[in-house]
Amino acid sequence: MKIIVNEGFPDTEVTINCPKASDDVLNMVTLLQSLDKKLPGVKKGQTFLVDSRDVLFFDTVDKHNFIYTEDDIFDTSLRLYEIEEQLSCIGFIRCSKSVVINIAKIKSLCPDFGGRMEVTMSNGERLIVSRQYTKLLKERLGLK
Amino acid sequence: MKKFLGVLIQIKSLAAMIFTGLILAYIAAGWLYSIVKNVPFEYSIPFIFVLQGAVLAIAISVLWFTLLSDAIIKKMRFYLRLIIFVVALVIVLSVCFLTFFAFHTNWAKLWLIISGLFIIVVTGISILGEIYFRATGKRYTYNLEEYKKKIMI
Secondary structure (H helix, E strand, O other): OOOOOOOOOOOOOOOOOOOOOOHHHHHHHHHHHHHOOEEEEEEOOEEEEEEHHHEEEEEEEOOEEEEEEOOOEEEEOOOHHHHHHHHHHHOEEEEEOOEEEEHHHEEEEEEOHHHOEEEEEOOOOEEEEOHHHHHHHHHHHOOO | OHHHHHHHHHHHHHHHHHHHHHHHHHHHHHHHHHHHOOOOOOOOOOHHHHHHHHHHHHHHHHHHHHHHOOOOOOOOOHHHHHHHHHHHHHHHHHHHHHHHOOOOHHHHHHHHHHHHHHHHHHHHHHHHHHHHHHHHHHHHHHHHHHHHHHHHO
């Protein structure tokens, strides 16, 4: 991997030099594209494109899905399983039946009785990872 | 309505389990009493005992559901919920015993000592558990930071 810093460039450019477009290369492209993922979110009747990197977590309440950022909450028509599928490669993980969290926005972790885990997000919001998903989160973080 | 019925079913199931436990405890205690005191084993349960058992089972299951099931209180640390549950349980049991039976002063003293010890032991275990979890949490948070560094690259 080679990173060339060129201050004259207006934007970041990625060039992949390869003998053929193998599955690994295509996966790399998908991953790079997903880094720039924007999600449609509705707030007070207006639609915004929310940068996935700004999202703390997604929550479902009474069959309505919400995007939580540091300062805002947006309504979204995306289903939780769609979000999980699209964003798992950039550090999003399911933590209960109704919540998908952004690992990059977790401030701290603390296990609790009953195999659950308490997660504190960067804005201080505390979420509970259910026992079923605690195992997955620990595997993802390389914890035993 | 659907949610309410769901809650009711959970409380009923818990109450049924607790009631079964109380009846089994009554049978075991009666059997032991008959052996220790060398008196014939009584094969019947007074109806008032069954009613008292049902009231107690419902009260405990409501407490359990409210404090420990995650259905109502979701974000409070479990050790705090456990301590509150135990204190509330002792209060409910004390109220039931005072209402259902005419307590002798000696028994009341014994009950206070046992329930006090029970609260102290559960509180101690809960706090020790919480200290352990916080220490583990620090290790997990360290691993999390390492993971974040990896995904940032």
